[in-house]
Amino acid sequence: xxxxxxxxxxxxxxxxxxxxxxxxxxxxxxxxxxxxxxxxxxxxxxxxxxxxxxxxxxxxxxxxxxxxxxxxxxxxxxxxxxxxxxxxxxxxxxxxxxxxxxxxxxxxxxxxxxxxxxxxxxxxxxxxxxxxxxxxxxxxxxxxxxxxxxxxxxxxxxxxxxxxxxxxxxxxxxxxxxxxxxxxxxxxxxxxxxxxxxxxxxxxxxxxxxxxxxxxxxxxxxxxxxxxxxxxxxxxxxxxxxxxxxxxxxxxxxxxxxxxxxxxxxxxxxxxxxxxxxxxxxxxxxxxxxxxxxxxxx
Amino acid sequence: xxxxxxxxxxxxxxxxxxxxxxxxxxxxxxxxxxxxxxxxxxxxxxxxxxxxxxxxxxxxxxxxxxxxxxxxxxxxxxxxxxxxxxxxxxxxxxxxxxxxxxxxxxxxxxxxxxxxxxxxxxxxxxxxxxxxxxxxxxxxxxxxxxxxxxxxxxxxxxxxxxxxxxxxxxxxxxxxxxxxxxxxxxxxxxxxxxxxxxxxxxxxxxxxxxxxxxxxxxxxxxxxxxxx
Numbered sequence: 001x002x003x004x005x006x007x008x009x010x011x012x013x014x015x016x017x018x019x020x021x022x023x024x025x026x027x028x029x030x031x032x033x034x035x036x037x038x039x040x041x042x043x044x045x046x047x048x049x050x051x052x053x054x055x056x057x058x059x060x061x062x063x064x065x066x067x068x069x070x071x072x073x074x075x076x077x078x079x080x081x082x083x084x085x086x087x088x089x090x091x092x093x094x095x096x097x098x099x100x101x102x103x104x105x106x107x108x109x110x111x112x113x114x115x116x117x118x119x120x121x122x123x124x125x126x127x128x129x130x131x132x133x134x135x136x137x138x139x140x141x142x143x144x145x146x147x148x149x150x151x152x153x154x155x156x157x158x159x160x161x162x163x164x165x166x167x168x169x170x171x172x173x174x175x176x177x178x179x180x181x182x183x184x185x186x187x188x189x190x191x192x193x194x195x196x197x198x199x200x201x202x203x204x205x206x207x208x209x210x211x212x213x214x215x216x217x218x219x220x221x222x223x224x225x226x227x228x229x230x231x232x233x234x235x236x237x238x239x240x241x242x243x244x245x246x247x248x249x250x251x252x253x254x255x256x257x258x259x260x261x262x263x264x265x266x267x268x269x270x271x272x273x274x275x276x277x278x279x280x281x282x283x284x285x286x287x288x289x290x291x292x293x294x295x296x297x298x
Numbered sequence: 299x300x301x302x303x304x305x306x307x308x309x310x311x312x313x314x315x316x317x318x319x320x321x322x323x324x325x326x327x328x329x330x331x332x333x334x335x336x337x338x339x340x341x342x343x344x345x346x347x348x349x350x351x352x353x354x355x356x357x358x359x360x361x362x363x364x365x366x367x368x369x370x371x372x373x374x375x376x377x378x379x380x381x382x383x384x385x386x387x388x389x390x391x392x393x394x395x396x397x398x399x400x401x402x403x404x405x406x407x408x409x410x411x412x413x414x415x416x417x418x419x420x421x422x423x424x425x426x427x428x429x430x431x432x433x434x435x436x437x438x439x440x441x442x443x444x445x446x447x448x449x450x451x452x453x454x455x456x457x458x459x460x461x462x463x464x465x466x467x468x469x470x471x472x473x474x475x476x477x478x479x480x481x482x483x484x485x486x487x488x489x490x491x492x493x494x495x496x497x498x499x500x501x502x503x504x505x506x507x508x509x510x511x512x513x514x515x516x517x518x519x520x521x522x523x524x525x526x
Contacts, residue, residue, distance in 0.1 A: 208401040209376035
């Protein structure tokens with residue numbers, strides 16, 4: 001351990017020197033890390049956006065239950081309780097017809113003010129759901145209850161859209177994972193090529209009595225340096241490129257229904273994640289490659 | 299002292315590299331090991347520097363059982379022995395000075411001491427003025443001297459030379475042998491030298507061990523010197 005600390009400055013020097021001496025090889029591993037991280041970055045942003053859009057859609061996911069005008073307060077409370085006790089329901093709130101009209105005026109303008117004297121609307125219950133795929137079954141059940149005039153929700157189109165989104169999101173994450181594993185292998189192969197030329201060096205080190213960690217550590221540092229430089233470009237593209245695209249699209253995709261993920265601070269997180277991934281992947285990749293030329297048993 | 303007791307070694311491909319080899323080499327001895335290709339010379343070297351483990355038998359180097367060494371301990375053990383190769387095995391991107399210092403850095407020696415020790419070693423192998431040259435700027439004999447310098451930098455008790463003169467012309471070979479003799483005398487290191495060069499063995503007479511098909515067929519310390 002003491003030796004390790006004593007050797008640290010020498011190791012950093014060695015790693016830095018090797019990066020400069022084997023510039024073309026370092027460059028190729030930097031490039032392969034950059035490409036892999038770039039693809040992972042795009043997939044990651046894609047998946048994050050999909051999840052952001054679905055979340056936005058889900059918020060609009062409510063069942064509006066219109067009540068008979070003849071209903072009294074007690075019956076309203078009973079109805080609320082029975083809906084609340086249903087399996088997938090998370091909350092039920094009451095909204096009187098006056099409140100509904102106010103909201104309508106607020107959203108659509110003063111045209112509706114004329115109805116203030118004879119309000120044509122119903123009192124409603126707003127039902128929020130835990131799981132949006134039960135939208136259909138829950139609204140059917142509510143419809144059968146007493147004192148219910150009408151049950152409204154977005155319709156089947158929106159449910160299919162939501163389930164489609166969640167499938168895309170799930171596969172997006174799986175794809176990102178696969179890309180990450182793939183990039184480790186890609187990087188490992190590149191670094192292995194780079195290290196092949198240094199087989200002799202490792203052999204000589206072993207011959208003069210260098211410990212295994214003494215041999216691998218500079219290689220791992222080197223890998224981290226390549227990982228660092230490899231992540232710079234994807235990071236830049238992530239922060240500036242995504243911000244630019246976001247501005248170009250005015251923050252929405254096709255229609256205002258699909259709100260894109262705002263660039264700040266999310267892209268910063270993604271960029272930091274890219275850098276950490278680059279460092280770790282570079283370290284593991286070259287560590288693994290260097291270990292190939294060492295012996296671990298007798 | 300180096301002692302091999304009934305050492306057997308065979309490889310997975312079925313080759314019996316060494317058979318029942320028993321051998322004793324005293325401290326400060328200078329020994330030639332000769333034999334045809336495939337006679338087990340390289341295996342003997344690999345067993346001595348801890349690269350391979352014997353199937354049976356014991357190898358004792360200064361009281362240390364090399365075959366029973368834990369893998370973790372091999373590097374420390376290796377620092378006590380110096381290796382010299384036919385193909386020099388110098389790091390091409392390091393200067394002569396750095397190549398020799400390398401063996402000392404591995405041990406974690408402080409920079410100041412390294413500088414002092416490398417200068418001493420360069421003095422011994424007579425390469426002071428080449429300290430800043432790179433290996434490819436040196437002749438074969440000079441490169442071999444650098445390798446010898448690297449091997450003795452750690453003050454090893456045992457020096458193993460695997461055909462050190464294999465790539466050199468006779469004149470340079472004599473130089474190398476004389477240098478090894480000088481080292482043998484000055485730091486009292488045991489030297490085991492594997493060689494093909496019968497001229498050399500003839501000229502600088504020393505204890506000679508002849509290997510053939512994994513057996514010791516002749517040892518000049520028992521039964522006098524025999525010309526090959």
